[in-house]
Structure formats: structure tokens, C-alpha cells
Amino acid sequence: MQLLRWCALGLLFALRLPSLVQPAAADQSLYAYIGLRILEGGTPYVDAWDQKPPGIHLLYALLWWLWPDERVVAAADLVAAAAVCALLIALGRRLGSASAGWVGACVFALLGNPSMHRLSGVFVRAQCETFIALAITAALVLLTAPARRTWHAAAAGVLFGAAVWLKYTAIVFALPLLAALWLVRPAGMRPAAVLRDALVLTAATTMMGVVGLAWIAAKGALVDFWLATYRYNVGYSSEGYESATHFVRYLATMPFRQARRELLWLAGLIGVVFALPVGRLRTGAVLAAAWIAAAVVAIALNGRDLPQYFVQATPALAIGAGLGALAAWRSPHRLVKAAAILVLVAGFWRVGVDRPVYGLRLAGLPGLIENIRFDLAYWSGRIDRRTYLNRFGGDRPQDKYDALAVDDLARQLAATTRPDDRIYVFGFSPGVYVKAQRVSASRFFWNVPVLIEFEAGRPGYGTEGLLADLDATRPVVVALQKGDWSIDSRTQFMAHPGLSAWLERHYRQEDDGPRFEVWRLRGR
Known part of the structure; x- marks a missing residue:
């Protein structure tokens, strides 16, 4: 059974390999440019201006130092995805079911594949949200350790701090981290010990903030940093909403709208509902629900519906889908199994944005296959570089990226x-x-x-x-x-x-x- 699991996950993960030939899109090139200036001794915001916190710029400086080639973008996305898959397997085990973790990893590998998106997902690879998802998943694995120690909370705080330095909106992921501290505490751990771990987590996160600010201050960039990452972003996010009511309405409706567009959202949301009544899966389901809720808020805070913003929700939805699949599979009630089958049928029938095939939208899989086929055509030499690059942007008048x-x-x-x-x-x-x-x-x-x-x-x-x-x-x-x-x-x-x-x-x-x-x- 273990060999079969590895083979299934390996096959699904192999579908991501053709993306290694893709160019870096505009956002990724922006991060790379600032990363290069950092490597040459420059300072973000002073020598190269961007509204993102410096975490993504430092990460791209590291990537370009390791491999100064635009293909490092897809490679980094691939490595991050592999790490998330491994972490989901570990998280499932710590939430009471290794099988749920394996299913979640397979769901993530397939339905979280960036090639499910337009233009082979070139716009969503190795974005801030990619690494936020990785950091939060790793932090949850640490906090759900069977014999949790203080160092687990400290390490999780460092990861959480790193996520916030990638994007301030990641602060809302404090919700699932604190939920994990309480819900998955070791047997016999007293509330005072849980509070201690929460304080350690907070202290480590704060330390990351202080270290980052000290580096920026030493570079003489505090004012420009504040203007870029706070003042500019407040205006950027607020442009997306007409009022506070509009924001609340978006929070309430967005998950259901996404469930009509992406099978991962449908499977994750329904999976949590299926798992909640099952005693041994309830803790995991509550944690997944908190994680998904935090991701929804983080997405909404951006004030836009750009596809990369939704990437940070993929591990949470995947583990929710894994828990739900296990709950349905092991349920003694035929009605539950029938409901799960109906969800899958509805997903392949109505979910997706691709052109229907014989009346079926097939959950976006036709687009995935077409995108992989095109990458493989270039990889194998059947099309030249100019033909390949011509596919990425520029085919619509409003495309900024060509x-x-x-x-x-x-x-x-x-x-x-x-x-x-x-x-x-x-x-x-x-x-x-x-x-x-x-x-x-x-x-x-x-x-x-x-x-x-x-x-x-x-x-x-x-x-x-x-x-x-x-x-x-x-x-x-x-x-x-x-x-x-x-x-x-x-x-x-x-x-x-x-x-x-x-x-x-x-x-x-x-x-x-x-x-x-x-x-x-x-x-x-």
C-alpha cells in the first residue's frame, strides 16, 4: 500500500515537471530584479521600489544566487510543492490519519498544480503566497508534534514571522496556529503550558519582525519602507471595496464562488463538512476550517481576485479534502458515500472555467492537459523558443506581460x-x-x-x-x-x-x- 501511495503521488507530481521550461512572468521578474540589486549591495525601496515586504526580495536574491536563470522560478515552485506534499502527509498523521494526509498530498499535487490556470500558471508560480503556504504548513506540523516542546513553538514562530515578512496579510494565519496549539496539545498538557507555547510563538514571531526592521533601519530605508509596504498597500487594498459591507459580502460569498470554479475549493469545503461529525477526525476538521477561514480573510485583504492570492489556501483545502475523503470512505452510512460520489460527479460536470467537453467541464483538467502538452512540445524541441514564448501574454490588448x-x-x-x-x-x-x-x-x-x-x-x-x-x-x-x-x-x-x-x-x-x-x- 505504501508503494502504491508513493507511485500515485510521484505520478501526479511528475505532471509539474514540464513547467521547468517556463519563463519568469512580470511579478517574478520584479522580485528577481530587486534580489539582484540586493546581491550587488543595493537596498529595497531606496534603489529598487516595490510595495511588498522584503521577504520575497531576499528569497529571490537567494534563488538567483543559487541559479541565475529565470527557470529557477519554476524550480523553486516545484521544490515548495514537494515540501508541502511531504508536510501534508506528516500533518495528516498528526491529526490522526496518515491516509488523510496522503489523500491531501495527492489532491494538492493534482488540483493545486499551477498549470490548472491560464497560460500554464506562469503568473502564480513562486509567488509570495507559494512560500506563505509552505511556511504555515510547516508551522502547523511543528505545533501538532505528539510530544510538543518549547522549541517547536519557537520554530513555528520563526516560520510565521517569515510568512508575515513575505506579505503582511499572512498575519491572519495566527488563527490556525493558535487553534493547533490548543486543539492538538499533547495528552496531559495543562492550559498554562499551552499559554506558554503561545507566548513563545508570539515572541519568536516578534523577534523576526525586530530583526527585519533592524536590517531595514541599518540600510537607511525605514521611511521608504513604510511608505511602500504600508501607505501604498492600504490604498491598493481599499480600492477593491466600495464599503465595509462590500468587504464582508466578499468574505461570505467568495468561497462558494471559487467552489464553482475550482474542484479543489469544492472538495476542501465539502471535505471539512464530511469530517466534522466523525469523532476521530473532528479535531483535524476544525483545524482545517480555521486554516481555510484565515486563508479566505488573507485573500480578501488583498482587495483583488488575482489568481496568485488564492494559492495560500491550497494546502488547507487539500487537507480538508483528505479528511473528507477518509470520512466518506470509512462511513458505515451509504447516504454519506452517495453524497461524496455526487459531489465528485457535480465537480466534474459543472466545476471549472474551461470550455465544456460533451457538456462536462471536467474540473479544469482539459486545460491542465493542454498546458502540459504545450510545455512538453517545447521541451522536446517540437516548437521553437519564439513560438513558445509567444503563448505567454500579449494575446489580449490588456495584457501587461508579453x-x-x-x-x-x-x-x-x-x-x-x-x-x-x-x-x-x-x-x-x-x-x-x-x-x-x-x-x-x-x-x-x-x-x-x-x-x-x-x-x-x-x-x-x-x-x-x-x-x-x-x-x-x-x-x-x-x-x-x-x-x-x-x-x-x-x-x-x-x-x-x-x-x-x-x-x-x-x-x-x-x-x-x-x-x-x-x-x-x-x-x-
């Missing part, structure tokens, strides 16, 4: 500029800097903070701050992105009197492609 256009521009700039030359891309294509191995002429290497005039009255911010950067560094090439926003970056740049006058005074237009208008410094 893998082929980014690759073409990066190659052009790498060939026509010197390694120490500065360049500037006004848009959302940080991959150009990473692939060309060039440094941005401004810390605002992606332009949204400039477009919205964030903190425009403060020196160094807004359009005037960008213009000061460009005038001081005088990049050899300026590329204006097209088709990235409703009013694209090129149009907005040229509509600003100061920016357009500066560009036309010092630069000559060199190229006018479908995605980028390229200007070169006169005399170069």
Missing part, C-alpha cells in the same frame, strides 16, 4: 548597450532588466507608483521624482511600453509635458514596435 516582446527587447538592449549602461523601461516589464542584465535609471523600474502620483508631494516621488532620476542618470535607452493599461504607458509618458520634453530633447526614436517604443540617447 514574454516574447520582453525577450526580444532584452536581447536587443544586451547587444546594443554596455554592461554599465543604465536603461529605463516605462511600463510593467521588469524582465527586460533581468534578462538584459542592466540596471534601471530609476528606482521606479515599474511605473504604477508614478502613474498614480503616489506621494507626489514628497521629494523623490511621483513624476517629478522620476524625472529627477532620469535627468541625473541619463539612461542610454528609454523604452515606453504599449498596451499595458487602459491608457497605456507610452501615451501617459508622452502626455506629461516635462517627461516628453526631456525625452525629445535628449533622445531620438529608434524603434516603434507593437509593444515598445524605443528611444536612444543622442550620440550613442
Whole structure:
């Protein structure tokens, strides 16, 4: 039986291997660019601006140090997924059923595969949420240890602190961690000992916060850090809701809406319901419910429905599905088994966003197969790189990410500029800097903070701050992105009197492609 379990999990996990040929998408390239600046002694927010806490930038610095190639993104996602699978197996065992852990791991390996998403999941791989999910799962495994010691709580606190440094919204995962401390406490542990562990967990998490703030302060970046990760994000998140009532309504309805789109959500939510009445599975079901609830709040706090935000819920849903599957399988009541079968049938019939096949949506599996097939076609050499990259973005007018256009521009700039030359891309294509191995002429290497005039009255911010950067560094090439926003970056740049006058005074237009208008410094 154990060999069969490993074979099943290995087969499902192997479906992720073709993704190793995928390019890094825009967000991942953004993290990589800042990671590279860190490796060169630069400082986040001062030398390269982003609204994320520095955890993801430090992680990408490590990834690029280990393997300076964009394929490290898919590789890191793959390693994180393997670790989550192993942790789910351990968690299931600690919640009273190794079988539930194995089922959860298999569900995660299949239904949590990023290739279930559009464009082979290139936008959701190795995101902040990927590593938040890993850190929280590992913390829960520590806190559910049969012979829990103080060091378990301390290590869990370090992991929790790391998750918060990846994204502040991860703070809500305190709910399942505290639930685990109480619900899965060792036999005979007194409430005072549980309180002690909770305090140790809190102290370790706080220590991570203090260490991170001390590093930022030592770099002289506290003000820029606060503006980026707090002020900017408050505005970003609040844009998604018209009122507090709208936020509450989203919390109440989002899980059910997702259950109609993704079989993982349906299986996880129904699985918790199936497991709750079963005595030996009830503790695990309550913990899974708390974990899912925290994930729902974390998703909602982002203020958007971007697919990567939902990744942090996948381990919780997977263990819920595992517990529910075990409850249904071992139930002596035929009605329970019939209900479980009906859920599966309904899932394959109605759940998913792919075009129906003979009236069946098949839970998104046709899209998964097509995405894997395309990755394999490139891996095996049946299609060339340009054909492959052309699939990733750029097929819709609103696409900000166009893998082929980014690759073409990066190659052009790498060939026509010197390694120490500065360049500037006004848009959302940080991959150009990473692939060309060039440094941005401004810390605002992606332009949204400039477009919205964030903190425009403060020196160094807004359009005037960008213009000061460009005038001081005088990049050899300026590329204006097209088709990235409703009013694209090129149009907005040229509509600003100061920016357009500066560009036309010092630069000559060199190229006018479908995605980028390229200007070169006169005399170069």
C-alpha cells in the first residue's frame, strides 16, 4: 500500500515537471530584479521600489544566487510543492490519519498544480503566497508534534514571522496556529503550558519582525519602507471595496464562488463538512476550517481576485479534502458515500472555467492537459523558443506581460548597450532588466507608483521624482511600453509635458514596435 501511495503521488507530481521550461512572468521578474540589486549591495525601496515586504526580495536574491536563470522560478515552485506534499502527509498523521494526509498530498499535487490556470500558471508560480503556504504548513506540523516542546513553538514562530515578512496579510494565519496549539496539545498538557507555547510563538514571531526592521533601519530605508509596504498597500487594498459591507459580502460569498470554479475549493469545503461529525477526525476538521477561514480573510485583504492570492489556501483545502475523503470512505452510512460520489460527479460536470467537453467541464483538467502538452512540445524541441514564448501574454490588448516582446527587447538592449549602461523601461516589464542584465535609471523600474502620483508631494516621488532620476542618470535607452493599461504607458509618458520634453530633447526614436517604443540617447 505504501508503494502504491508513493507511485500515485510521484505520478501526479511528475505532471509539474514540464513547467521547468517556463519563463519568469512580470511579478517574478520584479522580485528577481530587486534580489539582484540586493546581491550587488543595493537596498529595497531606496534603489529598487516595490510595495511588498522584503521577504520575497531576499528569497529571490537567494534563488538567483543559487541559479541565475529565470527557470529557477519554476524550480523553486516545484521544490515548495514537494515540501508541502511531504508536510501534508506528516500533518495528516498528526491529526490522526496518515491516509488523510496522503489523500491531501495527492489532491494538492493534482488540483493545486499551477498549470490548472491560464497560460500554464506562469503568473502564480513562486509567488509570495507559494512560500506563505509552505511556511504555515510547516508551522502547523511543528505545533501538532505528539510530544510538543518549547522549541517547536519557537520554530513555528520563526516560520510565521517569515510568512508575515513575505506579505503582511499572512498575519491572519495566527488563527490556525493558535487553534493547533490548543486543539492538538499533547495528552496531559495543562492550559498554562499551552499559554506558554503561545507566548513563545508570539515572541519568536516578534523577534523576526525586530530583526527585519533592524536590517531595514541599518540600510537607511525605514521611511521608504513604510511608505511602500504600508501607505501604498492600504490604498491598493481599499480600492477593491466600495464599503465595509462590500468587504464582508466578499468574505461570505467568495468561497462558494471559487467552489464553482475550482474542484479543489469544492472538495476542501465539502471535505471539512464530511469530517466534522466523525469523532476521530473532528479535531483535524476544525483545524482545517480555521486554516481555510484565515486563508479566505488573507485573500480578501488583498482587495483583488488575482489568481496568485488564492494559492495560500491550497494546502488547507487539500487537507480538508483528505479528511473528507477518509470520512466518506470509512462511513458505515451509504447516504454519506452517495453524497461524496455526487459531489465528485457535480465537480466534474459543472466545476471549472474551461470550455465544456460533451457538456462536462471536467474540473479544469482539459486545460491542465493542454498546458502540459504545450510545455512538453517545447521541451522536446517540437516548437521553437519564439513560438513558445509567444503563448505567454500579449494575446489580449490588456495584457501587461508579453514574454516574447520582453525577450526580444532584452536581447536587443544586451547587444546594443554596455554592461554599465543604465536603461529605463516605462511600463510593467521588469524582465527586460533581468534578462538584459542592466540596471534601471530609476528606482521606479515599474511605473504604477508614478502613474498614480503616489506621494507626489514628497521629494523623490511621483513624476517629478522620476524625472529627477532620469535627468541625473541619463539612461542610454528609454523604452515606453504599449498596451499595458487602459491608457497605456507610452501615451501617459508622452502626455506629461516635462517627461516628453526631456525625452525629445535628449533622445531620438529608434524603434516603434507593437509593444515598445524605443528611444536612444543622442550620440550613442
